Amino acid sequence: MEWVYIEDLSDYIGRKVEVRGWLYNKRSSGKIRFFLLRDGTGILQGTVYSPDKEHPLFKVYDELTQESSLILRGEIREDKRAAGGYEMTIDDIEVLQIAEEYPITPKEHGTPFLMDHRHLWLRSQKQHAVLQIRTELVRAIRDFFDGRGFRLMDTPILTPSACEGTTTLFETEYFDQKAYLSQSGQLYNEATAMAFGKVYCFGPTFRAEKSKTRKHLIEFWMVEPEVAFAELADIKRLGEDLIIYIIERVLENSQPELDILERDTRLLEKIKKPFPQITYEEAIRLLNEKGNTMQFGDDFGAPEETLLSELHDSPVCVTHFPAKIKAFYMQPDELRPDLVLGLDILASEGYGEIIGGGQRIHDLALLEEKIKEHKLPREAYEWYIDLRKFGSVPHSGFGMGVERMLSWLCKIKHIRETLPFPRLLYRIYP
């Protein structure tokens, strides 16, 4: 008999098949026993009807505990009332294992307990839905870039030098020297962009930050496009297009999961491009009008990001930051050299920065000056400087944090639910 996944059952109506999975729930009603089976792709209700109280499958029913593994065999019927829209009339049940008493119950569990049982918590409906949307999100990101001719260029995790300071870096011994876990593939992207025109990297990045907030992970995935010949305005449009594309794809393909999460999607549907764009200085003026005391030279914190994002339905683009709060490689504004052509995109609904990037310095002398000014070891950046000697061009890029984006899409409170096995401050198990 053919083994079929629940998500494919629509092709098997009226046919006898085998479905393999785990008991999600069971109930009885008079002469019927209902078996709810999950197989990872959906939930199927299987039924056994018998006037005989001693029916052997009734005994199986009595023995089965939550998460027991089993194979159901029987005929698939369409049934609008059933979860998923299909039902199986069970002929036969093969039990693989009666599960021990399952530790996760419908009652409230504390977060430490759930995180200790993350390997099982993943099976719960809401956790399952978030990670299912993650799968769609990642695929949407890749389709977006692949469809626009971007070349995937995997950048190394083990790096000899730091992109943005060393205090938040994980360090390791690399044979006879020190190496650090990458916080960004950007510098490497700049090299591959000069070879391939438009590139992206997409991999895990690391921040050894002692911050315990709802928005921070120690290890997270980031997608970073870089485009040769692109300037700030080009990369802003690319970021907008990416966000719009992701939202459309998730609304199109993940509605069942968004329903499980009770995500009100009307706010997502309202998002239109172009996104409102303000400069850092305009942002400060707006914040001060609202009573916030942020001053020129301060970085946005969570309260500032929330205030700014509440002004509009769509995400907000902030540009032209003070050079002194941004990285050494950022292109200064021509008329205001104290400002750089940086770009932050803040998600709506208070979810904070989802995109950070901007235009990079392409002038050799200026880059050399900035490396000196920031007291960076020139020899470590020799190759990066080379890119300004052999056909330098204006170029821009950004990074988008996958987990931040997913938190917003799902409107979940804590970023720890956006990865199967999140790495948090002091949390590395399981």
Added chain:
Amino acid sequence: MEWVYIEDLSDYIGRKVEVRGWLYNKRSSGKIRFFLLRDGTGILQGTVYSPDKEHPLFKVYDELTQESSLILRGEIREDKRAAGGYEMTIDDIEVLQIAEEYPITPKEHGTPFLMDHRHLWLRSQKQHAVLQIRTELVRAIRDFFDGRGFRLMDTPILTPSACEGTTTLFETEYFDQKAYLSQSGQLYNEATAMAFGKVYCFGPTFRAEKSKTRKHLIEFWMVEPEVAFAELADIKRLGEDLIIYIIERVLENSQPELDILERDTRLLEKIKKPFPQITYEEAIRLLNEKGNTMQFGDDFGAPEETLLSELHDSPVCVTHFPAKIKAFYMQPDELRPDLVLGLDILASEGYGEIIGGGQRIHDLALLEEKIKEHKLPREAYEWYIDLRKFGSVPHSGFGMGVERMLSWLCKIKHIRETLPFPRLLYRIYP
């Protein structure tokens, strides 16, 4: 004027466009000057014709050095003789930067020199072609799994325990404890497979191995599927299907790059499934017949893999390895408990192991026994043991090394060319 990429020129015949890139080469012939421009997506020949020796664009021609950055503007014409099939009649050239003398010349360079200049070497035709095929390979792998309903489940890089011994692990401080860089997402995949049915992870992995061979990288990408309810034969078929799919996709979409690499693809075209399957013991018998002295309990080395792969046109599947040379989690054979249901797939043409995997232990008592036997710290594996308590099912999976696969597809001699910035023994720059 519209900025267009060279790979899209077929849509712009007869139109005036702008192409941005770098001077790849130039030549002159009487009253014509030829500019070969690369933009990362292709190479375009632009021409300037003039009877006037003092034509301003002739002066530009004289000044331009290799890899100078420029913008060409002019009309696109179809021209079968030109590289890429199109030519531009140049109206105007905007020079962004005259490049310094380019260090990589057509003459032979030593490998250390090229590796020190990897950020520029990437622009060379052959390096470009290999990485272009890498982009196609990665996309093919993702399309294969996504198309079959596998859920992408990113597994952590920072892990508290080791999958296969600690001698080849990179170690780092994780706040108050030690962490190691992951060598495999498999154990985590086993948890997500029980939640999602069929999953894969796809990310960088690390081996702090002091081996300096043509086949080893310190940091490499691995795709690892895991399927609940799958047994050895199922996972063997999955591996075959994956390899066949990748080859078909690369032959279909990467022919220009394979031509640049002068890859004879006839051997790839011959590959058919099912692949020949032999047991480890049969492999030893075959090797001994050929004069190789390998004995039961030895691991395959490069000479053995090469000998075995030469026996067939298609890759060879080897199964049923001695338990003592394999990992603790491998399912023993029912009739021969000294053997485990492992699976190695050896590429043809001597490229060695590209897939390694097999069936995992699903019995609780047996797993506990193996953990004890291998002297592993039980507390670190408590969550992994849990998976055998709550609806345990037979399950199987494997890992495929992307760079090994790419080396074979491109038939390149050294694996260092398969990544933009490879990490090798003592090599972490640039």
